[in-house]
Amino acid sequence: MPLFTYTARDRSGQRVTGTIEAENYDAAGAMLEAKGYLPISLDMRASSPDVLPKMPDLLTPRVHADDMIMFTFQFSTLIGAGIPILSCLRVLSRQIRNTTLKRIIEQAARDIEGGAALSDSLAKHPRVFSPIYINMIRAGEASGTLHEMFVRLGQMIEHDVEIHQQIRAALRYPFIVIVTLLAACGILLTFVLPRFVAIFQKFSLTLPLPTRILIMLNSFVQEHGLVLAVCVVTAVLV
Structure with missing residues (x-):
């Protein structure tokens, strides 16, 4: 979006200068008038630089909930x-x-210095700020209750973190049980069952169907064990 350098006079007649970000000259002039400025000159400069460079998602550090909680509550304290x-x-x-x-945050500061709204600047980063977060900020800007909105946002994020922690705690025991059972089955199929297979083959016994199924499963695990292990680890991590 283009960046405009302006010279104007405020309501008291004082001369003011600065920069403002807008789509075109008309939009820039309208934004200045909304601030109560009378434009004297308005020149288009180069597009505002993006302080946040484009980086691959895998190389960009993730913004954790703790970071968002700290930012939200600190901002509410300062604005309050x-x-x-x-x-x-x-x-x-x-x-x-x-x-x-x-x-x-640095980019948001540059955007606001250029005349943009806080909600519009943060909305450029949907991977960090959710639509609910942005809409609540917009509501606070429109109603003049930005401090209260940030307090509510901080409380909302804290509540979400508590719920996620409770869900993880509830799933921890079943996960341990399932992993233990899979490990036990793997040990039986890998070390115990092959010994019985050798005995059965030695005496040429006719085996029951469940036993034959276990033997076939054992052969499959021995042939494709590495692939199965990779699939299980991938499923757990994802």
């Missing part, structure tokens, strides 16, 4: 103290350690 949004973002960009979130 009457600090301007731009100053809040600049302070948080120096405190956040997660590199991905840090770059997003």
Whole structure:
């Protein structure tokens, strides 16, 4: 999106200069008038640089829930103290350690400095900020309750984290039982059953159907054991 450099006068007649990001000259002029500025000059500059470079998803550090909770509550504290949004973002960009979130905050500060809304800037990163997060910020901007909205967002993220932890705790025991059973079956098929197969073959006995099925399963595991192990590990990790 183009970046415009402007010179204008505010309501008190003071001369002000700055930059604003807009789709075209008309949109830039409308944004200045909405701020109460009377444009004197408006020049298009180069497109605003993207502080967050395009990186492959696998190489981009993930933004964890703890990072989002810290950012959300710290922002709510700063904005509740009457600090301007731009100053809040600049302070948080120096405190956040997660590199991905840090770059997003720095880019948001540049966007706001250019005249964009906070919600519009954060909406550029849907992998980090959910639609609910963005819509609640928009509601806070429209109603003047940005502080309250960020408090609710922080509480909502904390609640989601607690639910996920409870689900993991509930699934931990069944997962351990299933893994133990699979390991026991693997040991039986790999080490115990082959010895009985050798005995049965030696005496040429007619085996029951369940036993023959187990022998066939044992042969399959021995031939494709590595592939099965890779599939099981992949399923567990995914």
